[in-house]
Amino acid sequence: MNIELICTGEEVLSGQITDTNATWLANQLQDVGLEFSRKTTVGDRMDDLVEVFNHRSQQADVILVNGGLGPTDDDLSAQAMAKAMGVELELNQEWYDKLSAWWAARGRPMTDNNRKQTMLPSGAVMIDNPVGTACGFRVKHNRAWLIFTPGVPHELKRMMLDHILPFITSINQRQSQVQVKKWMTFGVGESQLASLLESLKLAPGCTLGFRASAPQMEVKLIARDIADQALYQAQCDTIKSLIGDALVGEDYPTIAECLHHQLLDSELKIAAAESCTGGQLASQLVEFPGSSAYLQTSLVTYSNQAKQTLLGVPASTLEHHGAVSLQTAEAMAEGARAVLDCDFGVSVTGVAGPDGGSEDKPVGTVCFGLASREGVVSQRIQFGSRSRSWIRKMSCAVAYDMLRRAMLGQNPIADYPMLTRHS
């Protein structure tokens, strides 16, 4: 099956936004054994849209169209598709009723702009959007099904998972059985992982892929039409053992989510003290429902005064060793643990840059502490002078990994091939 993607919108074309929808969609397709054969991005111009719909629908079986379903005049996708097919736009009563009810519930009349979003090319099949005002739709034109989706990422994702992926797989003639297995790793680079896995002889139909998505790196085994399931399983086991210590989890896409589930299962209580991560460590866990079961508090103590008043870090420690030091990290972790008597207290204090570095503690120097009822450990990692955002993201991941290892009864301080530790 030949699947293409058409992205619309001046913002993508003019480089104001990078097209992450395209990346996400490609990954979804890959998980069911499909891939885009072409991707076209066009601006919000009627002639261009009509031309690309007509031209590509002669080649492809399925075309996902993303964007251009909004309420304003520069949203032309439905109108352009009608023009390409030589049909009129007509009101979709089902979507009209739904939008009217939505506005009525808010005590306001529907705007003309929203009414525009109920007009679909004649003959189109409406696709529900439970989280936005733009419905999707699909039409058959030339040899292709063209499937229209909103550009807003969470609306697109919902529609893709609920309706479009099931539809595509239902019309896919040459079904191959695809199994995708993913392993999440931390602290190793792509080339290092590739070396670890070099000795592996892949079974027929299997492809190995890597996807860097800082802070984690994903290893993915895509298997098509596997006859021998035992062989496939053995291969998965081999990969897992070759990855070894760097393996953070198997079933969740981020290290934060892996830790969240590990904590949920543990009945342990944790607290955090954050300086350069500034709340990000806690926030990424709070993103998952149920995190209140284990996360008691996080204290964002950016200033020295906050570290003293809220965490009880001694003034002398800050004075002699500085805010970014093993000693301060340990006192912060102990203070965070003690304030609500948690099982673990974890701390992060570092120089995220771009300013504030010194010869002794250059930008990218981050100290971590982990306190339990038994004691406290700490480490200092030098991330190098990368961006502030990258240093903060990686710092959260190191703190999570310390907790993960401690919960497994391992040494919380690990040797990461891609990171430099001074402790």
Add this chain to the structure above:
Amino acid sequence: MNIELICTGEEVLSGQITDTNATWLANQLQDVGLEFSRKTTVGDRMDDLVEVFNHRSQQADVILVNGGLGPTDDDLSAQAMAKAMGVELELNQEWYDKLSAWWAARGRPMTDNNRKQTMLPSGAVMIDNPVGTACGFRVKHNRAWLIFTPGVPHELKRMMLDHILPFITSINQRQSQVQVKKWMTFGVGESQLASLLESLKLAPGCTLGFRASAPQMEVKLIARDIADQALYQAQCDTIKSLIGDALVGEDYPTIAECLHHQLLDSELKIAAAESCTGGQLASQLVEFPGSSAYLQTSLVTYSNQAKQTLLGVPASTLEHHGAVSLQTAEAMAEGARAVLDCDFGVSVTGVAGPDGGSEDKPVGTVCFGLASREGVVSQRIQFGSRSRSWIRKMSCAVAYDMLRRAMLGQNPIADYPMLTRHS
């Protein structure tokens, strides 16, 4: 001038990497008043490449081709271009000599793979690559100049800046001067903004655009070849006044960054108490260097115990009104402000879902408090049962907007057309 981009490579198409080259190139063009009219991404398949070169060269004046110049078998760009033109590949002596010298300097013979990189379509003009083994080249085919560039970002960038941008501007007959002005808004939807601006008569050459990027919405005026700068400026002023109260800032892309700069300029100190935002409110500010000047602390107080112990919220308040209430939000804001004696304390406590809602306080109910030395105000907003991530993101934005308004001497509690308030 009609400029298009063709990206080649399975990695981009399969979503293994997001195409940041395209974003970078589009931004370079925009700086000289040009823009891509189309972007096509194809895999490393000969037929696809030949088809796209032939088809697009009938429409475009200039086509940038990125990728496929590497030494391996799946790098097909030069060969495909020769096939599309019906010519042979021939050795480019200048590049051959340069590569030979490069290898000789390293005491090694040139590999066969690298020799492949010296073969260009007959008649092509070679483009030097001072930082890699793949030279670029350009050919004229149908109405277009096709310009071939390597996929490696730093090689592409060097070639683009040294050779290609000067070439494109030299052949651009109709130079246009482009001005882009952006306004950041909060609390109004795209259709509501469009209604606000409906009365506007755009000057010739001007286009108005909207870009939704929750929590904020951007309004953008793109002006080409403006003869009357005074008229243009007057139009910008009109837009600004039509947006009115919803305008959060003009120069920064997010509400968090607008607030960051406002706080930096203010010399005020703030503290936060976060329940459902769980550190995100602080973290988004800490992302900007210099935030330590104003952000003294944020207390992530997810549990009732944390609210009592760390913020001094009375047990009776939690018992009588619940954790998600105006009373608790006010006590949290006051507690956060007092702990390090800041100018402002801001608090967020809500039901981010998907569980935890009740009839009285359904998912999406969030209470906000803002304490100053003069007193405390609060409001309750009902975001509706959207995703947990969306509710948390919007909650941060409402808290920022309360601070923004308070600093401007306005009422921190505003009527947002797209949000429902119960206070």
